[in-house]
Amino acid sequence: MLDANLKTQLKTYLEKVTQPFEIVASLDDSDKSQEMLALLQDIVSLTDKISLNTDGSDARKPSFALNRPNGNISLRFAGIPMGHEFTSLVLALLQVGGHPSKLAQDVISQIQSLEGEFNFETYFSLSCQNCPDLVQALNLMAVLNPNIRHVAIDGALFQDEVEARQVMSVPSIYLNGELFGQGRMDVEQILAKIDTGASARDAEKLNGKEAFDVLIIGGGPAGAAAAIYAARKGIRTGVAAERFGGQVLDTMAIENFISVQETEGPKLARALEEHVKQYEVDIMNLQRATALVPAGAEGGLHEVKFDSGASLKAKTVILSTGARWREMNVPGEQQYRNKGVAYCPHCDGPLFKGKRVAVIGGGNSGVEAAIDLAGIVAHVTLLEFDSALRADAVLQKKLFSLPNVKVITSALTSEVKGDGQKVTGLVYKDRNSDEFASVELEGIFVQIGLLPNTEWLKGTVELSNRGEIIVDARGETSLPGIFAAGDVTTVPYKQIVIAVGEGAKASLSAFDHLIRTT
Template identity: 65%
Template sequence: MLDSTLTSQLSSYLAMLRQPIRLIASLDDSAKAGEMRELLGEIAALSDKVSFDESGSDARKPSFVIAKEGETSGVRFAAIPLGHEFTSLVLALLWTGGHPPKVEPEVIEQIKALEGEHRFEVYMSLSCHNCPDVVQAASLMAIVNPNIQTVVIDGGLFQEEVERRQVLAVPLMYRNGEVFGSGRMLLEEIVAKLDVKSDEREAARLNEKDPFDVLIVGGGPAGAAAAVYAARKGIRVGVAAERFGGQVNDTMAIENYISVLETDGPKFAAALEAQVRHYDVDIMNLQRADKLLPASEPGGLIEVQLANGGTLKSKTVILSTGARWRNVNVPGEQEYKNKGVAYCPHCDGPLFKGKRVSVIGGGNSGVEAAIDLAGLVAHVTLVEFADALKADAVLVSKLKSLPNVTIHVNAQTTEITGTDGKVNGLRYKDRVSGVETLVELEGVFVQIGLVPNTEWLKGDVNLSRFGEIEIDAKGHTNVPGVFAAGDCTTVPYKQIVIAAGDGSKAALSAFDYLIRQPVVLDAVDA
């Protein structure tokens, strides 16, 4: 199961175990159970601190639990955690074996203090790049707090269960039998959702912070670059981000960032955060901005009010809130979101194996999604509003060569239909003939561009008719001391490298603004 590279890596990691652990398998006669037996046997052979037996009797077969020596409960994998989940497997082994997690001590204490019984079921797919964050968070909670149980379930391995529960998007997290959350969630976000008093405590902590010289709202490529450039000036810098890395976290392959030949979104986002943390930057994650209050007088402090009730103050502010996937805004989209309507083909594509799906959008994102899905599903119907596909010619040529793809241009999506709580079709109108057609299918992937995250700024800074923050060549907004950068602005071409450059530019502009402010002397100095 493990190639020589993975075997070598795992052997090195297992040397870090501080106490013995058990791998207890619940197996049947299936081929997948044989693969799981082989994997667990290989792991146990790499360390004398790991034992393996098949004494488990869990209802989900095949599955295995990672437990401390002398115990029978721990993190359970109803999966063969390779691919994107190999790191999750390694971390679960290390944490169970006593190796400390790289998590802030206050978060660990918060997990330990959670009251009540929490039974988590995390549905994932091995090709999902957002799933490991949720898997690892739920695993750590189960290891730290004995009142928490976690089972990680591969939707592709337990398809009957997925069908029964209508799991049509991953990651999907159940708690005590009820849906707890869907999509990528950070450990701190999950813990905060369980700890009902966390917002109040967090708001009080934020209110006590001293004013910043530069406060950056948003932690994507633009925000990260702004933080690095500002911090290198030796001034007080803070970053308030809803999730560090922003939409980069949802990007599968990055192959056009100069000097980085190839990487993926989560790795790139982690590298951004690591570089920002290298400097003395106050990173405040899971913070959603709610209101911008410009300075009441020239040279005064600007305030940013947060959704949890906290307020941050700063001499300058850089807005880098990025953008999100655009909705198609037709009947059925919201009703069937995560019930057949999806936005990430890499994450959710495997859940539609052998089924019929549609992709809305004929740009690069839509065509790439259709090509990706065509290798998994029975048939792909691509629907494009314009009279031609807008994607790069090489992508269009590849798409047209696929036998299980149908392309409709001049096609206006009018409705996503469904029954029994899940999608069963897509209706579109031919913009030339006016004829409406219903395509029977099980999934719809929306890929029609981005919407800037600027609704909270209406009336405070000038926005374009598309909702983008209007800036000049140096990143200035119309508000003194407030700058903006990245996908939330009027700068054309929404690309990572452009956002990073604009973030750097905004930081330099903010510093230039600061050094040109009049010096206020104390009465004694005067």
């Protein structure tokens, strides 16, 4: 199952296992069960700390559980955790085997103190880059607290469950049989939902913090670079982010970040956060900014308020809240979001295997999505508003070579249709004839660009007609002491490498402002 190189790497990792445990497999006569058995046999052959029991009786087959002799862990994989989930498997083996996690001790204590019964089920796909973080978070929580149980389920392998629960987006998380959430979540986000007092406690902590020299709002590439450059100046630096990594977390392949030949968004996001943590930076996650209160004309401190009820003050502020996927804003889109309307083809594409889907948008992202989906689904209809596609010629050539793709240009998507539970089609207007037409399908992937996250800033800093923060060559906004960087600004070309440079520039400008005014 595993090649020689992977076995060598895994053997090195498994040397960190200190506590013996057993893998209990529930198998049938299917090819997938034989494939799983081969994987598990490879694992146990690499260490004497792990044994294999193939007499499991779980209803989901193939699946396997990781069991300690004292039986105080309930952690299971239903499916074969390869692809993006192989790392989840390795971490689970290590953590069940006694290797400590890198989680902060206060978070570990919070998990261990949870009372009640928490039975989590996560549906993932092997091509989903958003799924591993969630699977790993819930696995770790199951290791730390016997009241928490988790099973990670490959949606492509258990199609009957996916159909019964109408899972159309991964990751999808169920808690005690009820839908708990969809999309990427880390340990802190999960805790914020199940530990009802956590938000109030966090707000109280934030309100008690001293003013920062530089406060950065947003934890994407621009925010990370700004934090590092500020901290290296020896000034008091804080980062308040809704999720560290930002839009990078939703990016699949990255091949144009200079000096890094190829990586993936979540991997780069983790590297950014680890780099920031090498310095004395106060990172405050799960903080959605709601208002900016600039210092008065006579000087003083700027204040940023958050929806948790907390507020932070600083001598200078760097705004790097990034951007998000642009929505179609048509009837039915919100009603059927995650019920057929999706924004990540890499994540959710496998759930539409053998079905009909549409891709909205003819730029590079849209055409790449259509090409990827064409290898999974029965048919792809690509709709583009303009009279011609805008993607690179090489991508268009590939697209038009595919037999199960239809391209419709001059098409204005006007409505998402559904049966109350899931998408059944869409309606578009032919911009040449003004006639409306319908397309029957089961999924719609929206790929029409980005919107800056600036709604909370209206009426404070000056914004462009597109909602971007207007900045000068130094990253300064219309307000003294307030700077901005990255995709949220008017700087052209929304690229990771540009955001990193702009974040560094804004931080240097903030430091220059500090030494000249304080």
